[in-house]
Amino acid sequence: MKKLTKTKGFSYFIESLWYNNPIFGMILGICSALAVTTKLVNAFVMGVSVIVVLTISSTIVSLIRKLIPERIRIITFMVIIATFVIMIDFILKIKFPDISRSLGPYVGLIITNCVLMGRAEAFSIKQPPHHAFVDALGAGMGYTISILIIAAFRELLGAGTLFGFTILGKNWTKWSLISIPSGAFFVLGFYIMIVNSINKKLGINNK
Amino acid sequence: MKMFLVIFFASIITNNIALTYFLGMCPFIAISKNIKAASGMGLAVTFVMVITSAVNYIIYTYILSPLELHFLSFIIFIFTIAALVQMIEMIIDRFFPVLYTAFGIFLPLITVNCAILGISLFMILREYKFIEVLFYSAGSGLGWMLAIVAMAGLRKYMIISDPVDSLGDAGITAILAGLMTMGFFGFSGLLNL
Amino acid sequence: MMIFLKAFLVMNTFGILILLILIVIKRYVAVYGEYTITINKEKSIKVTGGQPLSSILFKNDIFIPSACGGKGTCCLCTCKVTENISEPLSIEEAVLSYCDLKQGLRLTCQTKVRSDMEIEIPEEYLNVQRFVGEIVTITKLTHDIKRFEIKLKNPDEIHFKSGQYIMIEMESGETRAYSIASTKSLKDRIKLEIKKVPEGLCSTYLHGLKVSDHIVLYGPYGEFHLKPTQNRVICAAGGVGIASMWSIIHEALTEHTDRDVELYYGAHSLDDLYDYGYFIDMAKKYPNFTFYPCRSRKSEVYTDPETGYTFEAGVVNSVKKNFQFTHDSEVYLCGPPAFVDTVTAAFIEKGIKESRIHSDKF
Numbered sequence: 001m002k003k004l005t006k007t008k009g010f011s012y013f014i015e016s017l018w019y020n021n022p023i024f025g026m027i028l029g030i031c032s033a034l035a036v037t038t039k040l041v042n043a044f045v046m047g048v049s050v051i052v053v054l055t056i057s058s059t060i061v062s063l064i065r066k067l068i069p070e071r072i073r074i075i076t077f078m079v080i081i082a083t084f085v086i087m088i089d090f091i092l093k094i095k096f097p098d099i100s101r102s103l104g105p106y107v108g109l110i111i112t113n114c115v116l117m118g119r120a121e122a123f124s125i126k127q128p129p130h131h132a133f134v135d136a137l138g139a140g141m142g143y144t145i146s147i148l149i150i151a152a153f154r155e156l157l158g159a160g161t162l163f164g165f166t167i168l169g170k171n172w173t174k175w176s177l178i179s180i181p182s183g184a185f186f187v188l189g190f191y192i193m194i195v196n197s198i199n200k201k202l203g204i205n206n207k
Numbered sequence: 208m209k210m211f212l213v214i215f216f217a218s219i220i221t222n223n224i225a226l227t228y229f230l231g232m233c234p235f236i237a238i239s240k241n242i243k244a245a246s247g248m249g250l251a252v253t254f255v256m257v258i259t260s261a262v263n264y265i266i267y268t269y270i271l272s273p274l275e276l277h278f279l280s281f282i283i284f285i286f287t288i289a290a291l292v293q294m295i296e297m298i299i300d301r302f303f304p305v306l307y308t309a310f311g312i313f314l315p316l317i318t319v320n321c322a323i324l325g326i327s328l329f330m331i332l333r334e335y336k337f338i339e340v341l342f343y344s345a346g347s348g349l350g351w352m353l354a355i356v357a358m359a360g361l362r363k364y365m366i367i368s369d370p371v372d373s374l375g376d377a378g379i380t381a382i383l384a385g386l387m388t389m390g391f392f393g394f395s396g397l398l399n400l
Numbered sequence: 401m402m403i404f405l406k407a408f409l410v411m412n413t414f415g416i417l418i419l420l421i422l423i424v425i426k427r428y429v430a431v432y433g434e435y436t437i438t439i440n441k442e443k444s445i446k447v448t449g450g451q452p453l454s455s456i457l458f459k460n461d462i463f464i465p466s467a468c469g470g471k472g473t474c475c476l477c478t479c480k481v482t483e484n485i486s487e488p489l490s491i492e493e494a495v496l497s498y499c500d501l502k503q504g505l506r507l508t509c510q511t512k513v514r515s516d517m518e519i520e521i522p523e524e525y526l527n528v529q530r531f532v533g534e535i536v537t538i539t540k541l542t543h544d545i546k547r548f549e550i551k552l553k554n555p556d557e558i559h560f561k562s563g564q565y566i567m568i569e570m571e572s573g574e575t576r577a578y579s580i581a582s583t584k585s586l587k588d589r590i591k592l593e594i595k596k597v598p599e600g601l602c603s604t605y606l607h608g609l610k611v612s613d614h615i616v617l618y619g620p621y622g623e624f625h626l627k628p629t630q631n632r633v634i635c636a637a638g639g640v641g642i643a644s645m646w647s648i649i650h651e652a653l654t655e656h657t658d659r660d661v662e663l664y665y666g667a668h669s670l671d672d673l674y675d676y677g678y679f680i681d682m683a684k685k686y687p688n689f690t691f692y693p694c695r696s697r698k699s700e701v702y703t704d705p706e707t708g709y710t711f712e713a714g715v716v717n718s719v720k721k722n723f724q725f726t727h728d729s730e731v732y733l734c735g736p737p738a739f740v741d742t743v744t745a746a747f748i749e750k751g752i753k754e755s756r757i758h759s760d761k762f
Contacts, residue, residue, distance in 0.1 A: 030232040082282040105328035112321040185385030196373035290418045
């Protein structure tokens with residue numbers, strides 16, 4: 001186990017999981033972080049979809065990185081990402097139609113999610129497949145953990161439930177401020193503040 | 208006509224794509240630092256949004272629907288957007304250098320802006336007709352521009368105020384955006400969409 | 401199965417159609433006329449418009465320096481447009497001051513040629529040449545600094561002023577500036593001292609080269625060079641900033657024999673203060689040369705038992721302690737931006753006018 005933690009792959013994983021975390025490290029992928037976090041189950045499905053698409057597309061980009069001509073770099077990334085997003089959207093529509101309907105077009109917006117483009121452009125195009133894979137896995141998991149935390153707050157305080165199970169009984173007054181879009185912004189702002197304070201205490205400098 | 212105006216104003220105020228639907232957040236946080244850049248970006252977004260929505264609508268209705276290839280819409284839309292942005296950049300650079308000075312440099316960044324793709328997807332979801340699409344996209348673009356320019360104006364004052372250090376740029380923008388959304392929400396009784 | 405076939409066909413036709421439209425538009429829309437660019441009121445070149453000014457000048461063998469690859473951040477490529485001044489772009493507004501823009505200063509990497517233009521560039525740019533050189537020796541000076549000796553192949557001679565720099569071209573076409581670390585008497589070769597910066601594109605590229613590798617460079621550039629006055633030459637170098645001082649000190653001592661020279665040379669520790677022994681020997685050889693070595697990361701003064709030299713705790717302290725102001729002092733500084741700022745302030749406090757301080761920030 002100790003040998004595993006010393007490998008370069010592990011350091012890339014931790015770097016994109018925490019230091020370069022999409023949400024609070026690099027401020028990317030905020031669009032969906034705000035939109036799907038009203039319910040934990042939505043956030044979870046979104047997070048898993050992002051992890052799947054991100055890891056697969058990053059690995060593929062890395063595998064064919066020597067063959068991509070410079071001029072059509074961005075288009076190639078988009079085609080690869082779009083293909084897998086279409087597949088994921090299809091799977092969601094068939095297996096989980098309710099969740100797919102409440103996520104709406106935001107699954108499709110994974111294509112333009114800055115996290116995927118950003119990782120492909122900055123990392124996968126220069127690194128071998130195994131490094132690209134762990135970096136994508138770290139970024140995806142970092143993103144998922146962040147939106148799960150935000151969603152947990154919003155669902156618990158806004159509806160008294162977690163994953164649909166009632167936690168705070170009938171006497172809990174729902175915080176409607178948190179369920180509306182403003183609440184999303186506020187929770188995001190406070191989340192960033194808390195994480196930055198933790199980073200400062202631990203002496204980690206993200207910039 | 209009334210319906211068109213309702214869609215137009217709703218997409219600017221009560222259903223503002225940046226503040227209510229969170230589209231185009233990444234450049235929103237990054238570019239809202241100064242007003243001139245913000246207005247340039249907003250103009251670029253509006254311009255591209257109207258053109259791409261119209262073209263995407265035509266492609267969807269007359270090519271994808273008859274062939275029952277709805278699932279291809281993601282990839283076709285993003286292709287069209289990328290191609291159109293390139294064409295717009297070439298045409299503006301050649302024939303309208305004044306426009307190029309105003310927002311030319313933002314055009315390459317717009318291809319991956321969630322707002323442009325988002326509007327195309329939303330218009331399909333809501334099953335708008337062609338004229339409705341035009342009003343919707345124009346309104347959404349202008350609404351996005353309003354949000355980002357207002358945010359730039361507010362952030363100008365952040366230099367002289369003293370927010371908590373650990374909030375950083377993104378944190379304070381998020382909180383300000385939340386307050387702005389609440390302000391816009393106050394108009395929701397006005398329009399019934 | 402049918403649906404996948406249909407999808408495949410539609411996507412491919414669509415892709416090809418878009419490609420064709422883009423090619424057609426590029427051919428008929430992105431066509432700019434022929435224009436004349438007049439440079440410094442003497443040279444005129446005929447060009448096809450539409451491209452940024454810097455690439456057009458480059459194609460015509462006028463090598464404008466650049467350190468940011470055309471992104472508009474380094475400001476090395478600034479020129480003055482005297483006729484047909486275009487509206488400034490927001491990138492230019494971000495890096496050039498209002499006064500500069502009003503006078504017509506523009507970034508050549510951002511301004512596109514859309515009409516006849518009249519521009520003014522520093523005269524020396526017209527004498528800049530493209531050199532192909534071969535690396536003959538690589539010396540490791542410290543854990544992250546290497547000295548490269550490059551023999552010039554084509555053309556085989558370079559004429560530069562002490563303190564000037566050259567631009568190294570990487571494989572991607574991007575260039576970075578480095579001071580010439582050898583004396584100008586060595587006409588057929590130059591030496592460079594390169595510190596490996598962790599995220600630095602060019603320093604990583606250079607540190608990966610071997611002896612007998614070929615390298616492309618442009619030069620000489622720079623307004624930072626030894627002025628032909630009779631003033632005292634006061635040099636201050638931080639870390640690898642000593643690279644530009646070699647030629648300045650050598651020329652001042654060998655050619656301008658009645659000028660006094662002082663050198664304040666500081667680095668983080670004794671290990672980073674490479675070749676300080678060489679300067680101690682020079683001080684013995686030339687009575688008008690005084691050497692003040694310093695260590696910047698230590699707070700105590702250290703006296704070397706062998707040579708008797710005292711290493712001050714930082715260049716600023718050494719200047720405060722050792723520098724005597726005279727009206728004929730001229731200061732040359734080279735080092736990281738923070739170093740240049742603090743040492744400039746130290747010299748101003750001692751009475752040196754800003755016009756007498758010449759600096760080269762990294």
